Amino acid sequence: MTGSTDGYAQHPHIGGRTAALRALAAWRMEWPGAPRVIALTGNPGSGRSHLLTGFLMMCDPEFRKRLPLDDMDPSTVPPELPSPAVPSTAGLTAAQVLWLVAEHYNLAATAVDDVYAELAALDQAVTIVVPDVDRAGPVRAAGEAARLVREVLKPxxxxxxxxxxxxxxRPLAVELADGLPYGSVQIIxxxxxxxxxxxxxxxxxxxALSPQAAAPALPFTVDPAARHALAAAIGRRAGTSPLVVELAVDSILxxxxxxGPADEQYLPGSVGEALDLHARRLGADPQTxxxxxxxxxxxxxxGLPVEMLARLVGAVAGRDMSETVAGAMTLAGPFVQPGQADGDGGPTLLRLRHPAIGDAVRAGLPNVRAAQSRTAMALLEAVPEQDWGKADPYVRDHIAAHTLEAGLLPQLLTDPGLFVHADPVPLRAAVEAVSVEALGAPARTYLRTAPLxxxxxxxxxxxxxxxxxxxxEDGLHEYADAxxxxxxxxxxxxxxxxxxxGISAVTVGSLPGPEGSATPVALLVVPADTPGARPVGASGEAGGSSAVLVHSLTAPATTLLGEADPQQVRLPSEDERAAAPLGLSRGADYLRVWDRASEEVLAALITDTPxxxxxxxxxxxxxxATARGAKALRIRPRAAETSS
Known part of the structure; x- marks a missing residue:
């Protein structure tokens, strides 16, 4: 698309959008009267991402060298400046996007408010471009796009x-602009x-209809006049949507x-019409x-693993659709994009070529929640032996998102195997989208552990x-055993x-018993008003500001030895500690236990509180001990290697 207007060459990636490019270029060069904030919006499929990608090509000092900038309208070309910060949003949380900005500008902030304060204190303005806000978040139903606008973009x-x-x-563009001073923001x-x-x-x-773009040789592709007439008809019917143009062309080719190129009734005016007209031209039921x-x-x-498609189509339809799906390549082709998980060599995935297609399909479902419920049940049935360790990665990592939209997530959050095996990023996002009151005890434990x-x-x-x-820690011993x-x-x-x-110190030791026996104990230094503790002063006398709890080292949490005298506890000598097979090293938020002989780390304990x-x-x-309390862990020694 390199045609020209008013003698200027078009942007080779965009092929138009002169008015919008002029506004963006004026914003980039800080032209007098240009707004400080621009919200680029439109219906799904309106070409926002395409336009922004083309504009960013001109903002990149290296990529712009590949563009015919000298032949383009100067008012659409931004000046050569350092690249703006362009944090990715796809699949990320609002907090992750903000920290990408902080990282780009090498901010020293460690808290959210500090990021904005440091940006405000800079000597010169910084430029930030945030694409694809609608694709933010690891879980669609969690509303991360709105959170990104409210918690990050508005500040x-x-x-x-x-x-x-x-x-x-569009709705979030209005929300973003609300409250900003007049003239400082523009909605395009x-x-x-x-x-x-x-x-x-x-x-x-x-x-797209040209044989130069690999279109097949057809009367309306090889004849320039026929090709232009058909393109004009497609453009008229598509309204303002480049996506509808693409779907119309791909369906035809x-x-x-x-x-029949002469009859515009066969050309779509919306994504939904593109679906239905394509099906009818192929003699299929649009509902199929x-x-x-x-x-x-x-x-x-x-995307969805290709081998799951037939099962899930049948689940949504309520009947076996495997034969229909097997022969549906031409029917579904214009709307589907294949890919691979984890790059080359991963399983084949299928996804819709644009989210607007998903919007149109979902809008046509009688009940989205019911469809998600049937989908979730089919995914759960696909877990071998209900063992999450054997589940397909898609099922394991995304079942929570499906059950969230189906309204079934709280019932799922009772399986420790899911908590352990599932990717914690989407699982956390799904759990956080449920009210705490609706969560059971194990889910609440997961929720507080998930940030770590x-x-x-x-x-x-x-x-x-x-x-x-x-x-x-939360008293759910049966789940720990599980x-x-x-x-x-x-x-x-x-x-x-x-x-x-309030525990300030811990010490292990042993409490002598009758006939030479000894009980391993832990001494916990706590505030003087701690129930069950023995107050001690600076000189060891009662009435001091701290106290000591004596707890069995290996028995359950209820085993407080309230009658035990801390003065009677025997502490390990330095020689005993030095001769112990394990060593301990400590940081503010981590502990490491290591084998002295091999110097191998046996356990690394991290915490969300110091x-x-x-x-x-x-x-x-x-x-x-942390601010939450104290706990005892028996470190498992590494099994000795044997050789024959």
């Missing part, structure tokens, strides 16, 4: 040192006449038989096409270990947890 827009350009759905709606580009749509269609696409419209993440799992990107075994100890039954070699077993605040104290017994029981 950025209110920061005078920030020049902001965002690609955002690509469906409004002043920003629409009907000539660009015709050029787009004509280029994929199945040209029976197409919509059913085939329904699982993709309900899918999460990067996502922040550290903990692998599966570490997730299991952290959840095991969290369940013990984690151990999952078959992992966990680095520890949590023996007990004591919810006592450790206040820790001690390790000679036989490998680790006692740690």
């Amino acid at each position: 950025l827009a209110a920061t005078e040192t920030v020049r902001l350009l965002v690609d955002v759905p 709606d690509l469906d409004e006449p002043q920003w629409a580009d009907p000539e660009g749509l015709v050029r787009h269609a004509e280029a 994929m199945a040209p038989e029976g197409f 096409l919509r059913l085939i696409l329904a699982p993709l419209a309900l899918a999460e993440g990067d 799992l996502t922040r550290t990107q903990a692998p599966t075994v570490l997730r299991a270990a952290l959840l095991e100890t969290a369940f013990v 984690v151990h039954r999952l078959g992992f070699d966990l680095p520890w077993r949590t023996l007990w947890s004591l919810p006592v605040t 450790f206040t104290a820790a001690d390790l017994s000679p036989d490998g029981v680790l006692v740690v």
Whole structure:
């Protein structure tokens, strides 16, 4: 699409949009009177992402060298400046997007409010471009796009040192602009006449119909006059939507038989019409096409594994559709895009070529929640032996999103295996979208542990270990035991947890008993008013400001030895500690237990609240304290390697 207007060459990626490009270029060069904030919006499929991508090509100092900028309208070309910050939003949370901005500008902030304060204190303005706000969040039904606007983009827009350009759905564009000073913000709606580009749509269609673009040789592709006439008709019918143009052209070229280019009634005016007209031209029921696409419209993440499509189509339809799906390549082709998980070599995934197709399919479903419910049940049935360790990665990582939209998620959140095996990023997002009151006790434990799992990107075994100890902390011992039954070699077993605040020191030792026996204990230094504790002063006398709790080292949390005299507790000598097989090292938010002989780390414990104290017994029981309380973990020694 390199045609010219008024003697200027078109942007080779965009092929039009002169008015919008002029406004964006003026914003980029800080032209007098240009707004500081621009919200680029329009209907799904209006070409927002396409326009923004083309504009960013000209904002990149290296990429712009490949463009014919000297031949283009100078008023559409931004000046050569350092690249703006362009944080990706696809699949990310609002917080993740903000920290991408902070990282781009090397901010020292460690808290959200500090990011805005540091940006406001900069000597010169910074430029931030945020594309695809509607694709934010790891879970569609969690409403992350709205959260991104309210919690990140509005504060950025209110920061005078920030020049902001965002690609955002229309309702959120209005919300973003609300409250900003007059003249500081502009909404560019690509469906409004002043920003629409009907000539660009015709050029787009004509280029796609050309044999030079690999279109097959047909009467209306090889004949320039016929090609232009058809392109003009497609553009007229498409209104303001480049996506409808693309779908119309692809539908015609994929199945040209029976197409009459002289009759515009065979050309779509919307995405929904593109679906229905394509099906009718192929002699299929439009509802059949919509059913085939329904699982993709309900899918999460990067796409649906191809082998699951027939099962889920049947689930949504309520009948076996496997034969129909097997022969549906031409029927579904214009609307589907294949891909691979994890790059080359991963399983084949199917996804819709544009979210607007999903919107049209979902709008045609009688009941989206019911369709999601049937989809979720089919996915659950596909888990071998109901073992999440054997589940397909798509099912394992996205079942929570499906059940969230189906209204069934709280019922699912009772399985420790799911908590351990599922990707914590989408699972956390789904759980956070449910009111806390609707969550059971194990789900609430997961909810408070999830930030630690996502922040550290903990692998599966570490997730299991952290959840095991969290369940013990919350008194859910049966769930901790269930984690151990999952078959992992966990680095520890949590023996007990004591919810006592204000612990300033812990020490392990032993309490002498009759006939030379001894009871392993933990001494916890706590505030003087702690129930069950023995007050001690600076000189060891009663009446001091601190006290000591004596707790069995290995028995359950209820085993407080209230009658025990802390003065009678025997502490390990330095020689005993030095001779112990395990060593302990500590940071503010981590502890490591290592084997002295091999210097191998046996256990790495991390926390979301700083450790206040820790001690390790000679036989490998680790006692740690945080603001939440104290707990004891028996460290599992690494099994000795044997050789024959």
